[in-house]
Amino acid sequence: MKRVYFTLTLMSLFGGLNAFAQTYTTINGVKYGLMQDNETCIVIGDDGATGDITFENEVTINGGKHTVTGVCGSWDYSDQVIGQTKGFSGNVNITSITFAPGSQITWIGDHAFKNCEGLKTINGVPDGLNTIKDWCFEGTGLEHVDLSNTAITIINEGAFYNNKSLTSVNLPNGLKEFKNKAFQGCTSLNDIVMPSKVETICNYVFEGCSSLSNVTLNEDCTTLGDHVFKNCPLTSFTFPSTLSSIKEYAFEGSRLTSADLSKTKLQYLPNGCFYNCKDLKEVKLPSTLTTPNSGNWVEADDNMYGKHAFEKTAIKSIDLTNTQLISLGDYMFAECKSLQTVKLPSTLKYIWNHAFCNSNIASITLPPSLQKIDEWAFQNTQLENVVIPTSTGQIGEGAFGDNANLTTVYINGVKCYLAVNAFANCGNLKDVYITSNREPVADYYIKPFENDNNHTVHVVPNYLESFKGLNTTFNTTNFDSNFSLTLGKEWTTFTSAYNLDFSGYEDLTAYTATYNDKKDAVALTPVKKVKAGTGLILNGVKGGTYTLSILASNADGLEAVTDNQLVDCVDAVWSTGRKNDYFLSNGKFVKSDNDGWALPGKSFLYIEGGRTNKSESPLRVYVDNTATAINGITNNPVVKDEAYYNLQGVKVQRPQHGVFIHNGKKVVLK
Numbered sequence: 001m002k003r004v005y006f007t008l009t010l011m012s013l014f015g016g017l018n019a020f021a022q023t024y025t026t027i028n029g030v031k032y033g034l035m036q037d038n039e040t041c042i043v044i045g046d047d048g049a050t051g052d053i054t055f056e057n058e059v060t061i062n063g064g065k066h067t068v069t070g071v072c073g074s075w076d077y078s079d080q081v082i083g084q085t086k087g088f089s090g091n092v093n094i095t096s097i098t099f100a101p102g103s104q105i106t107w108i109g110d111h112a113f114k115n116c117e118g119l120k121t122i123n124g125v126p127d128g129l130n131t132i133k134d135w136c137f138e139g140t141g142l143e144h145v146d147l148s149n150t151a152i153t154i155i156n157e158g159a160f161y162n163n164k165s166l167t168s169v170n171l172p173n174g175l176k177e178f179k180n181k182a183f184q185g186c187t188s189l190n191d192i193v194m195p196s197k198v199e200t201i202c203n204y205v206f207e208g209c210s211s212l213s214n215v216t217l218n219e220d221c222t223t224l225g226d227h228v229f230k231n232c233p234l235t236s237f238t239f240p241s242t243l244s245s246i247k248e249y250a251f252e253g254s255r256l257t258s259a260d261l262s263k264t265k266l267q268y269l270p271n272g273c274f275y276n277c278k279d280l281k282e283v284k285l286p287s288t289l290t291t292p293n294s295g296n297w298v299e300a301d302d303n304m305y306g307k308h309a310f311e312k313t314a315i316k317s318i319d320l321t322n323t324q325l326i327s328l329g330d331y332m333f334a335e336c337k338s339l340q341t342v343k344l345p346s347t348l349k350y351i352w353n354h355a356f357c358n359s360n361i362a363s364i365t366l367p368p369s370l371q372k373i374d375e376w377a378f379q380n381t382q383l384e385n386v387v388i389p390t391s392t393g394q395i396g397e398g399a400f401g402d403n404a405n406l407t408t409v410y411i412n413g414v415k416c417y418l419a420v421n422a423f424a425n426c427g428n429l430k431d432v433y434i435t436s437n438r439e440p441v442a443d444y445y446i447k448p449f450e451n452d453n454n455h456t457v458h459v460v461p462n463y464l465e466s467f468k469g470l471n472t473t474f475n476t477t478n479f480d481s482n483f484s485l486t487l488g489k490e491w492t493t494f495t496s497a498y499n500l501d502f503s504g505y506e507d508l509t510a511y512t513a514t515y516n517d518k519k520d521a522v523a524l525t526p527v528k529k530v531k532a533g534t535g536l537i538l539n540g541v542k543g544g545t546y547t548l549s550i551l552a553s554n555a556d557g558l559e560a561v562t563d564n565q566l567v568d569c570v571d572a573v574w575s576t577g578r579k580n581d582y583f584l585s586n587g588k589f590v591k592s593d594n595d596g597w598a599l600p601g602k603s604f605l606y607i608e609g610g611r612t613n614k615s616e617s618p619l620r621v622y623v624d625n626t627a628t629a630i631n632g633i634t635n636n637p638v639v640k641d642e643a644y645y646n647l648q649g650v651k652v653q654r655p656q657h658g659v660f661i662h663n664g665k666k667v668v669l670k
Helices: 002-021 297-302 461-468
Strands: 024-027 030-034 041-046 051-055 058-061 064-071 094-099 121-123 144-146 168-170 191-193 214-216 258-260 282-284 317-319 341-343 385-388 408-411 431-434 456-458 478-480 482-486 491-494 499-501 509-516 521-527 536-539 545-551 566-569 573-575 581-585 588-591 596-598 602-606 620-623 658-662 665-669
Touching (some): 030 058, 030 064, 121 144, 566 573, 596 602
Parallel strands (some): 041 064, 051 094, 094 121, 144 168, 258 282, 408 431, 456 478
Antiparallel strands (some): 024 030, 030 041, 491 536, 509 521, 573 596, 581 602, 658 665
16 A cells, blocks of 8 residues: 555656646746646746846747736745746846736735845736735835735735835725734835724834834724834824724834823733833823733732833823723833823722832822832832822832932831832931831831931831830831821811821811801811821911821720711822812812822812702801801901901900911911
């Protein structure tokens, strides 16, 4: 059986050779041949072709006329075109291609004109052309290609790869997809208008097109591949609403100044999508944007998105609050030297390593959903104050290291593990507030601050001795149970994660607030010893600094606050009430116009059901439930009244020593 099989194979092979060898002809250096069916006729390839070559519409072989339907490439009909030239690859003497009028050629094979460096033009491209195979025109000298009237729906892989003289392309109206590297390295290509049916632009398609500054992307396009516009000097780009996927490093090194993705359907932010876009200043992201939620840190780390996404851009600020992002990837905003503010979403759980390192970010509100801040995440930024949310369980090594402007850190978490050197080399750090009402592992909260010698650690008095007993020979850290407060305004909102005593100052008063629907006004009630997590309004000296005693959780005299409608912000609180949320602004309560973060350490007024008369005017304010001359808490008198009132709103005929209301302002008579 083996011997018979071998004989049949040889007969078949030689039969194929003889059949093809007798069925071809050459015209002006172009070889044409018949396939085994003795009907299909194609251009086999080169037989000394030079200059302008023409593909005939019809040729005569063995006395019969045959219509030419294709141009052979390296791997086309490999079982039939044995021993014959296949394509024109490497022929540097060809200068142009002309398809004869009425040409019926429908396809051009793979690598057919690869490295034909002298090929400049293609003339008379037939309307019936539907396929240009992989790497067909790689490395040619083509300057312009008009495919607009062809039936091509796919530009195949590497079809025009590395055509350095190609300046423009007219694409087919029915084009749906660009395969990988279709125009990669076309350094003279400067303009692309996408036909209306394009759906997918795959990986590396326009990478290295160093003259491509303008791309008009059609609606209906859904996918942009990896590195698709890498190192293209794009200055503008319109992202269609149908776009649902952008792959890694798609716009790396572009010259975009803005990127509005807000109308797209993107779900995931790809790694490096705008990496090293040094002119990019503004980005808008869609509300559909999210990241996979694996449920634990290890798995989340394996499924990160957004690594290097905006690294080395010129973004000044970015608002992520409308997104559903769960994590910020490695180096996502690293080296953003113009970045000052970032608004984070309420869904965020993880900030991964180096996410903001070496950026100029000056302020950030960390959401209460945050569980982990990875190593070096905020290294060497411009942050001045940091509030670590209650639910944050881990802060990695060097997470806030080398922050020269950092002065104050609040750690609200009851079980927050801080890695060694988490806040190291922050030379201006003065105050670290550890608010836990459970006994913390004191050692966790000291080693992270090594190499800094001047800060004070403020703790609940119950655990003060635990901290004082630590071996802290590496620095001169102080420990106490005091809270330092500086008022930026005469009237301000406030919330603390500590129990605090306000009774030590005559010129500082803490109030709770209740809305009176009958009077359509807010009544303020003074309080002294206040439980942690109580929303307050403070009145004191603008710019004044007050040192308040932190009280133990079981301290005597802590007031049970009732009917307080101030929402406490120990951590940041996402406000969506709009009609029901009121914020203190310029000394008056005003309605919230937009969703947004209420900052940690502040409070805001929530009126369930809204105001009685639905008025848009600022709310009137009463002190201690009694009307006074104050018509709203403001730095300027609203009502001119020379009389003096005590803090209960009672008019005083002959005021002497004490604190009084005069012309709408609090005054102290000595």
